[in-house]
Amino acid sequence: MAGIRLAGLTKAFGASRAVDGVSLDIPDGEFVVLVGPSGCGKTTTLNMIAGLEAPTAGDVYIGGERVTDREPRDRQLGMVFQSLALFPHMSVFDNIAFPLRIRKTPPAEVRARVEAVAETVRVAPLLGKRPATLSGGEAQRVALARTIVMRPRAFLMDEPLSSLDARLRVEMRTELKRLHATLRATFLYVTHDQAEAMTMADRIVVMQYGVVQQVGPPLAIYADPVNHFVAGFFGVPPMNFVAGAFAADAGRLAFRAAGVTIVLDRPAEAVTAHDAVLGVRPEHVRLRDGTGGWTATVSLLEPLGDETIVFLDYGGATSIVATVDPDEKIAVGDRRRFMFDQDKLLFFDGTTGERILR
Ligand SMILES: Nc1ncnc2c1ncn2[C@@H]1O[C@H](COP(=O)(O)OP(=O)(O)O)[C@@H](O)[C@H]1O
Numbered sequence: 001m002a003g004i005r006l007a008g009l010t011k012a013f014g015a016s017r018a019v020d021g022v023s024l025d026i027p028d029g030e031f032v033v034l035v036g037p038s039g040c041g042k043t044t045t046l047n048m049i050a051g052l053e054a055p056t057a058g059d060v061y062i063g064g065e066r067v068t069d070r071e072p073r074d075r076q077l078g079m080v081f082q083s084l085a086l087f088p089h090m091s092v093f094d095n096i097a098f099p100l101r102i103r104k105t106p107p108a109e110v111r112a113r114v115e116a117v118a119e120t121v122r123v124a125p126l127l128g129k130r131p132a133t134l135s136g137g138e139a140q141r142v143a144l145a146r147t148i149v150m151r152p153r154a155f156l157m158d159e160p161l162s163s164l165d166a167r168l169r170v171e172m173r174t175e176l177k178r179l180h181a182t183l184r185a186t187f188l189y190v191t192h193d194q195a196e197a198m199t200m201a202d203r204i205v206v207m208q209y210g211v212v213q214q215v216g217p218p219l220a221i222y223a224d225p226v227n228h229f230v231a232g233f234f235g236v237p238p239m240n241f242v243a244g245a246f247a248a249d250a251g252r253l254a255f256r257a258a259g260v261t262i263v264l265d266r267p268a269e270a271v272t273a274h275d276a277v278l279g280v281r282p283e284h285v286r287l288r289d290g291t292g293g294w295t296a297t298v299s300l301l302e303p304l305g306d307e308t309i310v311f312l313d314y315g316g317a318t319s320i321v322a323t324v325d326p327d328e329k330i331a332v333g334d335r336r337r338f339m340f341d342q343d344k345l346l347f348f349d350g351t352t353g354e355r356i357l358r
């Protein structure tokens with residue numbers, strides 16, 4: 001098994017760069033999730049690693065060896081895609097055995113390897129069935145088995161769960177994590193789904209416009225995003241953003257926006273006055289009784305059972321969204337006071353979107 005290293009990997013289609021100078025070092029055995037909105041260059045990156053697409057510039061290393069010019073089959077990588085393409089006329093056993101038989105593997109070895117991998121992905125009782133009789137999750141596991149049986153040096157997965165229904169997708173997340181713990185192989189997994197990235201990754205790589213924005217463990221990226229884009233990409237409901245400006249308030253730094261003024265425990269010189277955006281996650285908005293904070297009208301409630309999402313109209317351009325305990329006594333039309341957890345506030349440059357006052 002092997003790690004993967006990308007050095008300045010770039011792919012231009014005409015004048016536009018789908019992937020723009022991506023450098024990344026994935027140690028052997030790590031589970032890395034490459035995540036970003038549709039069109040940000042995830043598939044193109046994966047295809048260049050697999051050898052299905054030639055880079056415009058940069059290099060791919062697998063297990064320390066430069067493979068940029070090698071044929072896909074010589075890279076010994078296992079690809080898992082959204083579309084499974086199981087052979088309908090073959091049994092599950094024959095589907096998994098297929099790539100081994102093509103390579104003229106002796107029958108006894110084929111049987112042993114297919115049975116072992118069927119145990120690993122828990123499809124052993126299904127080996128005699130036809131693909132048409134399998135559930136979506138079972139078919140997905142058979143497709144995984146067919147890749148695993150080849151003992152690739154690393155696994156590349158491009159949105160493999162996106163065709164499954166919501167419940168099964170959540171189950172398969174757990175399944176893939178368990179599989180990674182068993183195989184201890186390098187997984188590079190591509191998705192546009194922030195929840196998949198958060199739940200599965202050892203490390204997340206966030207991409208936008210072909211450029212890596214941030215690399216880090218899930219909770220570090222969630223708590224400490226480098227810019228407005230990354231901050232807004234992770235979390236449901238998403239982070240609240242309030243556009244405003246900095247000003248001095250008796251020597252201290254104050255953030256002012258329509259309906260909200262926050263005096264920070266920082267000297268006024270901490271930033272030169274300019275446009276800024278305040279970011280605060282719904283779980284860091286507190287409803288409170290009595291005085292202090294700001295006043296808002298509850299405009300909408302979304303009870304989820306384990307928590308309730310509250311929309312607060314406070315006089316700004318958009319509502320502030322808060323998540324509260326489901327037992328909170330609250331109704332649409334209520335006038336309530338709210339505050340933010342001061343130590344959780346994030347600020348972004350109003351022009352560039354970069355984090356400031358970190
Ligand atoms: N063969 C191609 N020719 C021209 N443009 C392409 C080609 N493949 C991808 N692109 C463009 O490159 C960008 C990145 O695409 P892709 O890697 O598929 O994104 P993602 O997988 O993140 O959705 C998109 O703007 C897409 O339209």
Ligand SMILES: [Mg+2]
Nearest residue numbers: 042043044158
């Ligand atoms: Mg894609």
